[in-house]
Amino acid sequence: QVQVQESGPGLVKPSETLSVTCTVSGGSISRYSWTWFRQPAGKGLEWIGRINTSGSTNYNPSLKSRVTLSIDTSKNQFSLQLSSVTAADTAVYYCASPVAVGGHWGQGTLVTVSS
């Protein structure tokens, strides 16, 4: 079955760019749309955006000006970049596979924004 796993920097300084990558295993990334979420500690889930293998994207309007999603089918990976980060961007970032292949979420990667 298709599994996903996030990898990220752990710590990012304010005003810098956060980058997180999701690696897909057990199947090809070359179909469907792939989605990013985040969850600040003790708070609810937030949908960040999705990308399909044609490169078409949808973004959360509240993050749209700072978010860029990309996909690398040769590596079976998709990535998230969030620019001009502040402490409010401190969260666990999750990627998830599409429902058609199980809708599995990764274990998440905690990204802390701090100087």
Added chain:
Amino acid sequence: QSVLTQPPSVSAAPGQKVTISCSGSSSNIGNNHVSWYQQLPGTAPKLLIYDNDNRPSGIPDRFSGSKSGTSATLGITGLQTGDEADYYCGTWDSSLSSGVFGGGTKLTVL
């Protein structure tokens, strides 16, 4: 402020049934499929229900979903202490062109 509205908490005794509501509008629940997610303490969310009332492989039939108009409901029967978790509803919002979630409901099995 979440786009979808869920009760902050619900509780019931082991073996009983509980329902969790999720209210939205015509731009989201009213015209799009609803998913439900279970998040056990300290773990990643897990897809519980998709397309309003479908269960992924491996999800027991104690969990069910329904949708009517601009509201959706998650039902859990035969409650177990292991069901204690946060539950989230989510869907697409056609006006925002974005996914949206409810604020989450904490289930306590007394």
